[in-house]
Amino acid sequence: MKDLPVLPVSISKKAPIIELVEKILSDPDSPDVPFLEKEIDALVYDLYGLTPKEIAIVEGKT
Secondary structure: OOOOOOOOOOHHHHHHHHHHHHHHHHOOOOOOHHHHHHHHHHHHHHHHOOOHHHHHHHOOOO
16 A cells, blocks of 8 residues: 555545545445446546546556
């Protein structure tokens, strides 16, 4: 874990992720969970500036 790059992120960038996580935690059996997880993924990919090729690697599509 110590080698994992963790970016310092402003609260305005964290807020949407926190909101989505709270929605999932409030109703983990909701059929919306996979959609919410994809939204979280997209926000994190954007934070790290991942390219479509890098995203494919992370998602195991290569």
